[in-house]
Amino acid sequence: MHNRSPGNLKICSRCILPETFPGIKFDDQGICNYCRKEQKALQKSVEKKAQYRRRLDDLINDIKGKAPLYDAVMAYSGGKDSSYTLKLIKEQYRLKLLAITFDNHFVSPMAWENIRTVTNTLEVDHISFRPPWPVAKKIFSLTAQRDIFPRPTLLRASAVCTSCMGMVKGVVLRTALEMKIPLVAFGWSPGQAPIHSAILKTNPKLIRQNQMAFGNALPEDIRKELKPYFIPEVYYQEYADSFPYNIHPLAFFDYDEEEIMSEMRELGWRPPEDTDTNSTNCLLNAFANQCHIDRHGFHPYVWEIANMVRQGVVDRDEGIAKIYSPQDPDMVKYAKEKLGL
Ligand SMILES: [Zn+2]
Helix, strand or coil, X not given: CCCECCCXXXXXXXXXXXXXXXXXXXXXXXXXHHHHHHHHHHHCHHHHHHHHHHHHHHHHHHHCXXXXXXXXXXXXXXXXXXXXXXXXXXXXXXXXXXXEEECCCCECHHHHHHHHHHHHHCCCEEEEECCCHHHHHHHHHHXXXXXXXXXXXXXXXXXXXXXXXXXXXXXXXXXXXXXXXXXXXXXXXXXXXXXXXXXXXCCHHHHHHHHHHXXXXXXXXXXXXXXXXXXXXXXXXXXXXXXXXXXXXXXXXXXXXXXXXXXXXXXXXXXXXCCCCCCCCXXXXXXXXXXXXXXXXXXXXXXXXXXXXXXXXXXXXXXXXXXXXXXXXXXXXXXXXXXXX
């Protein structure tokens, strides 16, 4: 078992987290404290996943066909995981779905094509939402240069991704409230978000907290311009009884990258050639990764991929290749120049 990354960092002999990851310690077998901590949960994971699938069945039985417009709204990036999630909930549960794409001005042309193809094939209504470029430019050039969010979020994602996700979550939830949609679906990979939050009833208190954590990190002028991406204060009372469930089903359905790819191809989804190794939809991602690596000394996807290596859904060598290969210089340059940095 090799315990060094291609760039010669010491890495965990089990999960690929590097010595530069905050709080990491290795035991005499070269296994990290995060792996040791996860051991027990992993042993119970088969049981746990079955339990969550039953919970989702029950929840869907409860809500299906009762909402005025849609059973569920999906935060849909056009990437592999969210396309697969959309297919899964559409085909498995025959829900009436709305897909929303947040257009951050860096959605790749191939991703747009995939979005059109997949939503057409699955017969899902689709809308996209885009802030004006000067606003997007301001927030992404700020987060490319500075970590404005609380430290724990930066262990799991770059500041750029965190800012983008904040807007996605806001606009999707706001849509769910206004359209009285009882279910909000996300395509988080099984490494991105833990199973214990995979079916979560939201409520005004929780959402207000999250919104404040995001909003307070932003400079005043940007926060003002992004108003439509936040939940208006009056909604917490007005819609208090209709806060939706958030689900991310890939945490508890079988996740096999090859199987997913083949099902996606059947749908007409094509693996993009115009994005980096960690994203199948975003042209800003490589630059966001590079900024994070330069500032923190570890890849912003390493937490996610390490989780997936531990769970056995990503092969360790493949994980190492994904995380420890350099960012595509052309892609880094493209985003950097577009942001005027
Ligand atoms: Zn480890």
